[in-house]
Amino acid sequence: MGKVKVVINGYGVIGRRVADAILKQDDMELIGVTKTKPDFRLLEAKEKRIKIFTVSDKNAFEEKNYQVEGDLKDALKETDVVIDCSPKNKGVENLEVYKQFPNLKVIFQGGESHNLTNFSFNSQCNYDEAKEKKYARVVSCNTTALCRIISQLNKFYKIKKARVAVVRRSADPGNSKKSIINSWEPKLEYPSHHSPDVTTVIPDIKISSLAGIAPMTAMHGHMLFIEFYNQPNTPEEVIKNLECNPRIKIISSEEGFSTTAQIKDFSVSNGRKGNMYEVCIWKEGIGLDEDSELGMHIAIDQQAIVVPETIDAIRAMFGLMEKDESINKTNANLNIS
């Protein structure tokens, strides 16, 4: 086939980043994005000559001199796949619209539940299963990070059980309203939704998670306790076996990464427009306890980490190329090395 035609439904935190990534792939063509409000994000779209479709009043856009190509259905008519980047839990409603286009493939994001598509995707874990799938869900930022690390460690040391404590950011950097302040908000469930979500991608893993929200915008932090059947010899060995995966980045406090703020700062200045696609692991935070159980601190850019997986999901669903080829191509195009 020629280039895969892509529409992005929703041009917000994730949609904008996926759009940028699509523009960098030579086997994909961005048909356009949808937008509900004519706000400042359209300046960015206009500059990049991205076509705008709208699901709301066209006049409001035209009054502000933004050209609108049509509505969501007009966009869907022209595309092979839609990436649903609309707000969380809009998936059920949107799927009804998408179903009106018999050949359309759909990729949802991790805010939707597994049941919506019955297939949850992570590049490393189940790329091959995506072939022929019409509907898929790229799992959330936290789940994507865990899938990468767990599947990587599982290659070397069989995991007996993972226990994950998630410290979530309270709001995204571009959000000035929705946040707790000066306090800790536990998510009152055990396990939290994260560990069952990992098992939608890696069904045979034993994992339990707890989560809470801290008043910050700069990334999520996780504290991981991982028990193995085959025990690692040294933390250095574990680091070596993690860092060979380009989507896992080992960072060091010696380099000045003392908090998530420095990681975000680095990702702005490294030509990636603030996007840290890799899951970050602090070198000095990796250790083995007396049972050779692994402890580690990781950091996750909630806005960017799912972007490479979304690109791979398109290739996987259309059978464009094999897993490793797609991962390498995406990595190269997004400057992940």
Place this chain on the structure above:
Amino acid sequence: MGKVKVVINGYGVIGRRVADAILKQDDMELIGVTKTKPDFRLLEAKEKRIKIFTVSDKNAFEEKNYQVEGDLKDALKETDVVIDCSPKNKGVENLEVYKQFPNLKVIFQGGESHNLTNFSFNSQCNYDEAKEKKYARVVSCNTTALCRIISQLNKFYKIKKARVAVVRRSADPGNSKKSIINSWEPKLEYPSHHSPDVTTVIPDIKISSLAGIAPMTAMHGHMLFIEFYNQPNTPEEVIKNLECNPRIKIISSEEGFSTTAQIKDFSVSNGRKGNMYEVCIWKEGIGLDEDSELGMHIAIDQQAIVVPETIDAIRAMFGLMEKDESINKTNANLNIS
């Protein structure tokens, strides 16, 4: 013996709270407190007619009309025990001064290392061992919380291993300078100092911890994963077996405790001057996973939780009464029920 005479060296975050607690005990007499700077905290001391000793320039105090009774050594001459509430890591230096008073007993706080006294105290865990001890350390807020919960659970279900993820507050409420902002700062070590510290009190427990700092002042949060030899039947059973301990408080989101902010707010309005002496456990956050492993969220008032233990430590070291009698007396005097 008559009332135990007490001097508090340091009238800061912990010292002020210990002073208040001493004033409520009929078997203790507060000789006075030391202060290095004549700041607003002295207004509180003056109002309570607490005698001030100083380790610095007496004139600076007198210029501001604060009466100074003498220096640290003058205070130590008059007392049976000194509670060292000076800044972290001043213990080694201070101990040299205390040793000049052959009959003086000393209680340090958890900022000091175990090696300073070779005896670390928690009321529930090792009250009886404190008898005849000259020097003791009341363990830190986080360790005190863990000791209470672990020893309580160990009575009912033998703990196989505990994994603890600590989300630390970045500064105390009265501190406007020392804090990270808007980011997560992992403590880059595994295990963090918390789990070895618990074993200074409960030597036979298997425990590992990871910790980080979040930008907030309202309490520490912990996420606990606890594996047992004897498995609990239901979360409700675990709650029942925890809440029978008055120093463990089960709180509920139904009552409006959604974050640590509400707990702090409650502790201000309940006549305790903002002090939450109990370790708080969210009822709805307690669960058992498929292995009957316990998960829970707890919150710890870093300023207050060690106060009841400090009071008990005095009684234990002077052999004033038995463990349960002291705990009950302290609880009654501090309105812990």
